[in-house]
Amino acid sequence: MAAQTLSVLPIIPSQTCKKPIESSLILKPGSLSNSFIGTKLSIQSSNFSILAAKRRSSTVATVLFSLPTGKQERNTSEGKPKWAARAIKSFAMAELEARKFKYPNTGTEALLMGILVEGTSLAAKFLRENGITLFKVREETLKLLGKSDxxxxxxxxxxxxxxxQRALDWALDEKLKSGESGEVTTTHLLLGIWSEKEAAGHKILAALGFDDEKAKELAKSMDKDIVLSFK
Incomplete structure (x- = not known):
């Protein structure tokens, strides 16, 4: 019985085997026949290219030029300062940290971690110089907020x-109040986190030794001194 079964199996020429099987499944522009399901697939490469380009440009515009604001009037303000590239990258890293912790939201604790993950800004260096590291912030976050499901x-x-959101808006407001040109930096963002006294980010910073004096010291290290009031 086994011999009969083997005798009817098709013999595949060696030349045929040289062509990767995957290549027959690659979709190319035009009208394609699919022998497996007996249908034709029509692909318009130009439409795909335009759609992909729009998605890429939309994402880049969001990431490179702005951060979310809770004050809608700022969306149409032409004179508002722009966010620095390091601050924008810190925000992107904050979202990633929130996802790593499986948290439903990006909180002030995630913004703090994002600053440290980015790592090259004045704010990140100041934190490390004062013994506030990414590992310690993650540890304090778990102590304060616990693990997600x-x-x-x-x-x-x-x-x-x-x-x-208030921390981001605080950073932008503080830059506007200074009357100075330039971008909203990661330092503004860190001080915005510190301004939210009931938030996790502030509590974590305080637990690791950050205080109002250090906040004022950090503010003075920027291009222009900023008058800050933490009450």
């Missing part, structure tokens, strides 16, 4: 908590 998955861009 292991079966929960964060969205791709976890929305900001209200304190985190």
């Amino acid at each position: 292991m079966y929960f998955f964060s969205p791709e861009h976890p929305p900001l908590t209200e304190p985190a």
Whole structure:
């Protein structure tokens, strides 16, 4: 019985085997026949290219030029300062940290971690010089907020908590109040986190030795001194 079964199996020429099987499944522009399901697939390469380009440009515009604001009037303000590249990267890293922790939102604790993950800004260096490292902040975050449900998955861009949004708006307002030209930096962002006294980011910083004196010291290290009041 086994011999009969083998005798009817097709013999595949060696030349045929040289062509990778995957190549027959690659979709190319035009009308393609699919012998497996008996249908034709029509692909318009130009439409795909335009759609992909639009998606890329939309994402780049969002990431490179602005951060979310809770004050809608700022969306149409032509004179508002721009965010520095390091601050924008810190924000992107904050979203990633929130996803790593499986948190539903990006909070002030995630913004703090984002600054340290980016690592090259004045604010990040100041934190490390004062013994505040990414490892310690992550440890304090777990102590304060705990672990998320292991079966929960964060969205791709976890929305900001209200304190985190206020921290961003504080940073932008402080830059506007200074009357100086230039960008909103990661230092502004860190001080914005510190301004939210009831938020996790502030509590974590305080637990690791950050205080108002250090906040004022950090503010003085910027291009222009900023008059800050932490009450």
